[in-house]
Amino acid sequence: MGEHDPRTESAPSHRLPPGEQPHWLDFPRNVTRLVWGLVLISAVVFVADAFYESHPYFKHDGWFGFYAFYGFIACVGLVLVAKWMRTFLMRDEDYYERDR
Amino acid sequence: MSATASLAPIVSPGLAYMIGGLLVPLLRPAGARGYVLALPIAVLGYALMLPEGHHATLAFAGFEFELLRIDRLSTLFVIVFLIAAFIGNLFAWHDDDPVQRTAAQLYIGSTLAAVQCGDLASLFVFWELTGIASVFLIWARGSERAFRAGLRYLLVQVGSGVILLAGLLIHASATGSLAFDHIGLDAPGGKLIVLAFGIKCAFPLLHNWLQDTYPEATVSGTVILSSFTTKLAIYALARGFAGTEMLVPIGAVMAMFPIFFAVIENDLRRVLAYSLNNQLGFMVVGIGIGTELALNGAVAHAFADIIFKALLFMAMGAVLFRTGTVNGTDLGGLYKTMPWTAGFCIVGAASISAFPLFSAFATKSMVMTAAAEQGRWGIWAALLFASAGVFHHAGIKIPYFAFFAHDSGKRPEEAPLSMLVAMGIAAALCVGIGVWPESLYALLPFPVDYRPYTVSHVVNQLQLLLFSALAFTFLMRSGIYPPEMRSVNLDTDWLYRRLMPDAAGAILRALTALGRNVAKSFLEGLAATLRFVSTYHGPDGVFARDLQVGAMAMVVVAALAAYLVFYFIFP
Numbered sequence: 235m236g237e238h239d240p241r242t243e244s245a246p247s248h249r250l251p252p253g254e255q256p257h258w259l260d261f262p263r264n265v266t267r268l269v270w271g272l273v274l275i276s277a278v279v280f281v282a283d284a285f286y287e288s289h290p291y292f293k294h295d296g297w298f299g300f301y302a303f304y305g306f307i308a309c310v311g312l313v314l315v316a317k318w319m320r321t322f323l324m325r326d327e328d329y330y331e332r333d334r
Numbered sequence: 335m336s337a338t339a340s341l342a343p344i345v346s347p348g349l350a351y352m353i354g355g356l357l358v359p360l361l362r363p364a365g366a367r368g369y370v371l372a373l374p375i376a377v378l379g380y381a382l383m384l385p386e387g388h389h390a391t392l393a394f395a396g397f398e399f400e401l402l403r404i405d406r407l408s409t410l411f412v413i414v415f416l417i418a419a420f421i422g423n424l425f426a427w428h429d430d431d432p433v434q435r436t437a438a439q440l441y442i443g444s445t446l447a448a449v450q451c452g453d454l455a456s457l458f459v460f461w462e463l464t465g466i467a468s469v470f471l472i473w474a475r476g477s478e479r480a481f482r483a484g485l486r487y488l489l490v491q492v493g494s495g496v497i498l499l500a501g502l503l504i505h506a507s508a509t510g511s512l513a514f515d516h517i518g519l520d521a522p523g524g525k526l527i528v529l530a531f532g533i534k535c536a537f538p539l540l541h542n543w544l545q546d547t548y549p550e551a552t553v554s555g556t557v558i559l560s561s562f563t564t565k566l567a568i569y570a571l572a573r574g575f576a577g578t579e580m581l582v583p584i585g586a587v588m589a590m591f592p593i594f595f596a597v598i599e600n601d602l603r604r605v606l607a608y609s610l611n612n613q614l615g616f617m618v619v620g621i622g623i624g625t626e627l628a629l630n631g632a633v634a635h636a637f638a639d640i641i642f643k644a645l646l647f648m649a650m651g652a653v654l655f656r657t658g659t660v661n662g663t664d665l666g667g668l669y670k671t672m673p674w675t676a677g678f679c680i681v682g683a684a685s686i687s688a689f690p691l692f693s694a695f696a697t698k699s700m701v702m703t704a705a706a707e708q709g710r711w712g713i714w715a716a717l718l719f720a721s722a723g724v725f726h727h728a729g730i731k732i733p734y735f736a737f738f739a740h741d742s743g744k745r746p747e748e749a750p751l752s753m754l755v756a757m758g759i760a761a762a763l764c765v766g767i768g769v770w771p772e773s774l775y776a777l778l779p780f781p782v783d784y785r786p787y788t789v790s791h792v793v794n795q796l797q798l799l800l801f802s803a804l805a806f807t808f809l810m811r812s813g814i815y816p817p818e819m820r821s822v823n824l825d826t827d828w829l830y831r832r833l834m835p836d837a838a839g840a841i842l843r844a845l846t847a848l849g850r851n852v853a854k855s856f857l858e859g860l861a862a863t864l865r866f867v868s869t870y871h872g873p874d875g876v877f878a879r880d881l882q883v884g885a886m887a888m889v890v891v892a893a894l895a896a897y898l899v900f901y902f903i904f905p
Contacts, residue, residue: 248740248741250741251743251745257670259669259738260741269807269811272800272803272804272807273804275800276797276800276801276803276804279793279796279797279800280797280801282793283793283797286789286790286793287790288790289790291703291706291707291711291714292706292709292711292714295794299797300794300797301718301794301795301797301798301801302797302798302800302801303801304718304719304722304798305722305725305797305798305799305800305801305802305805306801306802306804306805307805308718308719308722308723308802309722309723309726309801309802309805309806309809310805310808310809312593312594312597312719312722312723312726313597313726313805313809313814313815313816314814315594316594316595316597316598316816317598317814317816319594319595319598319823320598320816320823323598323823323824323825324598324819324821324822324823324824325821325822325823325824326820326821326822327600327820327821327822329822329832330822330831330832331479
C-alpha cells in the first residue's frame with residue numbers, strides 16, 4: 235500500500251471530497267506519530283511498577299508489569315478466538331430476511 | 335418500620351410518573367417536549383421528600399400488598415432512573431411521535447413503581463407493564479423487521495413475567511407471605527423467581543433477546559430501553575438473591591462471552607448490546623458474592639453503567655440519525671463533521687473501560703476487589719479479562735469504527751443541539767463520578783470504606799488499558815484484526831428465529847400434505863360407494879325397474895278417489 239513510501243506518507247491516505255482540506259489525521263505520518271506516542275506512554279506506565287509499593291491480592295498479580303502483559307495477551311487472544319468464531323458463526327446480512 | 339396510618343394513601347412516585355405520562359397524548363408536541371423534561375425533575379423532588387419505610391400497604395385476602403417500600407437500595411435506583419429519564423427524554427426531543435413519548439413515560443413509570451414495590455404480586459404487575467409499554471419503542475421504528483423483533487421481545491418479556499407469577503404463587507402459598515425481601519434459591523418458588531429475573535437480566539443462553547431486539551428500536555427508543563429493563567432485573571436480584579453463590583459463575587460467564595461476539599459484529603448498536611450484557615455480568619458477580627463491598631460495587635456499577643451506556647447509545651443513535659446507518663462497514667471518518675458527538679462518545683468509551691478519572695474506575699473495581707478479598711482468583715482473572723475485553727470492543731471499537739478508521743466519505747451534519755446537550759450531561763456525570771466518587775458512595779446501601787484512587791490501582795489499570803490499546807494497534811497495523819464485514823453472526827437467537835420456525839413450518843407442511851391425502855382417500859372411497867349403490871338403486875338399477883313415477887301418481891290418485899267415493903256413500 236506504499237505506507238513506507240516517503241511520497242505517500244506525507245499525503246492523505248484516501249481521496250477526499252473535492253474542495254475539502256485534509257485533516258492532520260488524514261496523513262499516515264501523523265497517525266504513526268500517535269502510535270509512537272502510545273508506545274511511549276505505555277513504556278512509562280510499565281516502568282512505573284518499579285516506583286511504588288504494590289499490595290498484590292494473589293501470588294502473581296504483584297509481578298512486574300503483570301497487568302500490562304495480561305491486557306496485551308488477553309486482547310490478542312480475544313481477537314484470535316473471535317476470528318475463529320467467525321468461521322462458523324458468520325452468515326449473510328439478510329440471513330433472517332431471506333425467506334420472507 | 336411499619337407504615338404509619340396517615341401515610342397509607344400516598345401515591346408512589348412510579349404511579350405518579352405513569353399518571354403524568356398518560357397526559358402526554360393530550361399535549362401539543364411542542365408542549366410535550368418540555369413536559370417530559372419537567373416530569374422526571376418533579377417526581378424526583380417528590381420521591382426524595384418521602385421518608386424511608388413501608389407505605390401504601392393494602393391487606394387483602396390474607397396477604398399484604400405494599401406499593402411503596404423506601405430504603406437506600408430502592409432510592410438509589412429511583413434517583414438514577416429519573417436522571418436517565420431526563421437525559422433520554424431530552425435526547426428524544428426531536429421525535430414528536432406521541433406513541434413513543436407516551437410509551438416511554440409509561441415504561442419509566444412502571445419501572446419506578448416496580449423498584450419501590452414491597453411485595454411480589456405488585457412487582458409482577460409492574461414487571462409485565464414495563465414489557466408491554468416498552469415494546470412500542472421497537473414497533474415505532476415502523477419496519478416489518480422491527481415488527482417481528484417487537485413480537486419476539488414481547489414474548490420474552492411477558493414470558494419472564496409469567497415465570498415470575500408461577501414462582502410467586504408457589505412462594506406465597508408455601509410461606510403465606512408475599513413480601514419481597516431476600517428470597518434465596520432454596521425458598522419455595524425461588525428457582526422460578528430467579529429464572530424470571532435472570533431472563534430480564536440476560537443470563538447466558540437467555541440473553542439473546544437483548545442483542546436481537548434493542549438494535550431494532552428507534553434512534554431514541556434504544557437509548558431509553560438500555561436504561562431500565564436490565565437494571566430493574568439487577569435491582570430485583572440484589573433485593574432477592576444477594577449472596578446466592580450460583581450467581582458468581584453465571585456473572586463471570588456473562589462478563590466474558592459477549593466480548594467475543596462484539597469483536598466480530600458489524601451493527602454497532604448490537605455491539606453495544608453485547609457490551610451491556612458484559613457489564614451486567616460484573617453486577618451479577620457482585621450480587622452473588624454478597625458482601626457489603628460487593629453489593630455496593632454491583633449497584634454503584636449499575637448506577638454508572640446506566641449513564642455511560644446511555645451516552646454510548648446516544649452517540650450511536652446520533653450517528654444513525656444523521657447517516658441512516660450504524661454499521662461499522664459503512665462508517666468512519668465522521669469525526670470531521672461530528673466532532674462533539676465523537677468527543678462525547680470517547681468520554682463514554684473511557685467510562686465503560688474504567689479509565690482513571692471516569693465513573694467505572696470507581697465502581698467496577700469494588701466488585702473485583704470484593705472477589706479478590708474472598709480469594710476467588712479464577713473469578714477475579716475472568717473479570718480482569720473482561721475488563722481488558724470491554725476496552726477493546728467498546729472503548730476502542732465503537733468510537734474508532736464509527737468516527738475514525740477508514741474515511742467512509744460521509745460528511746453528516748453534527749447532531750442536533752438537544753442530543754448534544756443530553757450527551758453532554760451524561761458525559762459530565764461520567765467525569766463527575768469519576769473525579770468525585772464519594773458523591774455516589776454516599777448513596778450506596780452500605781457504608782463505604784473503599785478508596786479507588788490508590789497509586790497501585792491507577793498504575794495497574796493504566797497498564798491494562800494502554801497495553802490493550804497497543805494490542806489493538808499492533809493487530810490493526812499487521813492486518814490480523816478481523817475487518818468489519820457486512821454480516822450477521824449466529825447466536826442463540828438462531829434457535830427461535832431459524833430452527834424453530836423452519837421446524838414448525840416443515841411439520842405444518844407435512845401435516846397439510848397428510849391431511850390432503852387423507853381427505854382425498856376418503857372422498858374417493860365415498861365416490862366408489864355411491865357408484866356401487868347406484869348400479870342397483872339408480873334409474874337403470876334392478877330395484878328401480880318396476881314402477882314409473884307417473885304410474886305411481888295414477889295409483890295414488892285412484893286410491894284417493896276411491897276413498898272419497900266410499901266416504902260419501904257410506905257416512
